[in-house]
Amino acid sequence: AMNGSSALVDNAGASQSRRVFWDQDVYQLELERIFSRCWLMLGHDSLVPKPGDFITTYMAEDRVILSRQPDGSLKAFINSCTHRGNQICHADSGSAKAFVCNYHGWVFGQDGSLVDVPMEERCYHSDLDKSKLGLAPIRVETYKGFIFGCHDPEAPSLEDYLGDFCWYLDTIWDGPDGGLELLGPPLKSTLACNWKVPTENFVGDGYHVGWTHAAALQMIGGELAGLSGNRADMPFDDLGLQFTMRHGHGFGLIDNAATAIHVKRDGYVKYLEETRGGIREKFGPERERLYVGHWNTSIFPNCSFLYGTNTFKIWHPRGPHEIEVWTYTMVPKNADTETKRSIQREAIRSFGTAGTLESDDGENMSSATYINNGIITRKGRMNSSMGKDREGPHPVYPGIVGVSFIGETSYRGFYRFWQEMLDAPDWAAIRANDDTWDVMWTNRNFW
Numbered sequence: 001a002m003n004g005s006s007a008l009v010d011n012a013g014a015s016q017s018r019r020v021f022w023d024q025d026v027y028q029l030e031l032e033r034i035f036s037r038c039w040l041m042l043g044h045d046s047l048v049p050k051p052g053d054f055i056t057t058y059m060a061e062d063r064v065i066l067s068r069q070p071d072g073s074l075k076a077f078i079n080s081c082t083h084r085g086n087q088i089c090h091a092d093s094g095s096a097k098a099f100v101c102n103y104h105g106w107v108f109g110q111d112g113s114l115v116d117v118p119m120e121e122r123c124y125h126s127d128l129d130k131s132k133l134g135l136a137p138i139r140v141e142t143y144k145g146f147i148f149g150c151h152d153p154e155a156p157s158l159e160d161y162l163g164d165f166c167w168y169l170d171t172i173w174d175g176p177d178g179g180l181e182l183l184g185p186p187l188k189s190t191l192a193c194n195w196k197v198p199t200e201n202f203v204g205d206g207y208h209v210g211w212t213h214a215a216a217l218q219m220i221g222g223e224l225a226g227l228s229g230n231r232a233d234m235p236f237d238d239l240g241l242q243f244t245m246r247h248g249h250g251f252g253l254i255d256n257a258a259t260a261i262h263v264k265r266d267g268y269v270k271y272l273e274e275t276r277g278g279i280r281e282k283f284g285p286e287r288e289r290l291y292v293g294h295w296n297t298s299i300f301p302n303c304s305f306l307y308g309t310n311t312f313k314i315w316h317p318r319g320p321h322e323i324e325v326w327t328y329t330m331v332p333k334n335a336d337t338e339t340k341r342s343i344q345r346e347a348i349r350s351f352g353t354a355g356t357l358e359s360d361d362g363e364n365m366s367s368a369t370y371i372n373n374g375i376i377t378r379k380g381r382m383n384s385s386m387g388k389d390r391e392g393p394h395p396v397y398p399g400i401v402g403v404s405f406i407g408e409t410s411y412r413g414f415y416r417f418w419q420e421m422l423d424a425p426d427w428a429a430i431r432a433n434d435d436t437w438d439v440m441w442t443n444r445n446f447w
């Protein structure tokens with residue numbers, strides 16, 4: 001790994017080369033070393049509830065089919081025919097007994113196996129070994145109903161990949177009574193930015209909220225109005241916390257602000273008040289604090305959500321300078337239909353494709369990417385040093401904890417792991433760092 005000022009990521013100096021947003025060769029390496037080896041978000045049980053149900057989605061730029069099997073299990077496979085490579089399924093979702101290729105009519109089963117070939121005897125004279133021509137399979141595992149796929153047989157289990165983050169996720173993904181579901185179909189839009197700009201924003205950008213979103217927050221009012229314009233009287237260290245953990249996942253917490261973005265004050269607000277006692281019983285007061293706070297979150301590499309606002313994003317890369325944004329709404333499974341609908345409306349109004357806050361962010365994301373078409377600009381660096389000496393292992397909360405919601409702790413954790421993935425030849429090399437990944441924090445004792 002390179003060190004110092006020419007490194008893509010300089011952990012000690014808390015800076016990144018602008019080439020991480022721009023260079024085609026960096027992007028190719030990301031596809032090989034991150035997207036081909038990490039667990040990637042595919043969806044949720046709620047999107048494929050019954051045997052035969054399927055959705056099509058992407059793992060980076062690869063098209064995949066996720067399909068519910070007759071026995072209730074899940075399988076995922078590459079959505080490209082093993083004959084001449086045509087895309088097989090063109091539907092976004094549905095229910096199917098089989099997937100038939102549009103080109104020559106090869107038929108693949110719900111499990112991706114090749115089950116029928118037109119005129120097989122006359123064309124191939126018993127010479128076609130169909131058992132070797134199934135669609136390329138993908139590892140699938142779920143955590144609390146969320147479905148992930150992974151191409152690398154050497155990758156850890158999904159639960160180990162999420163690691164300490166499970167302790168946090170359980171608060172909301174397990175919830176008081178049955179966890180969450182995703183409301184689809186997703187809104188889909190394109191944004192001219194590198195995939196890491198929104199990912200880093202969601203993982204740890206408390207700083208931009210009061211500035212970029214000043215007008216929207218003032219208009220919405222509620223708990224976040226005080227952030228608007230970074231008012232001098234707004235609390236700072238008392239706003240919340242920021243977290244990063246092994247494998248680059250992280251989030252920022254604003255205390256007591258879960259439903260801040262909701263103009264409509266009944267439904268969800270009432271739901272959280274009614275269920276927080278159950279959370280305290282099930283998970284204790286430390287996680288009740290998380291339950292009533294607002295989270296801005298990224299799961300490494302390219303899935304983000306805002307808990308409370310409940311928008312749920314997958315940032316599908318389309319080359320280094322473009323993404324396809326998929327936006328779902330995350331809702332409590334057992335809330336009543338009216339509450340779910342109201343959460344969905346508020347989430348789309350704020351963070352849908354044309355959402356008041358989403359469009360504030362989009363402009364910055366394009367600008368921060370395309371500014372680097374300047375050859376001199378591109379040779380510069382970006383800084384993520386905020387709160388660097390005010391973070392560390394915490395007596396209660398797992399991972400590394402930063403002292404304020406406004407800080408860049410989880411940026412540093414994200415890019416530290418991003419560089420680790422790019423450098424590592426295989427998962428064995430990544431595992432070898434499991435006990436020492438956090439030395440840059442543990443050699444000081446902040447909390």
Ligand code: UNU
Pocket residue numbers: 201202205209213294295296357
């Ligand atoms: O824009 C955001 N990422 C955000 C908005 C985070 C927290 C609250 C509101």
Ligand code: FES
Pocket residue numbers: none
């Ligand atoms: Fe942060 Fe300009 S002030 S990018």
Ligand code: FE
Pocket residue numbers: 208209212213357361
């Ligand atoms: Fe934002």
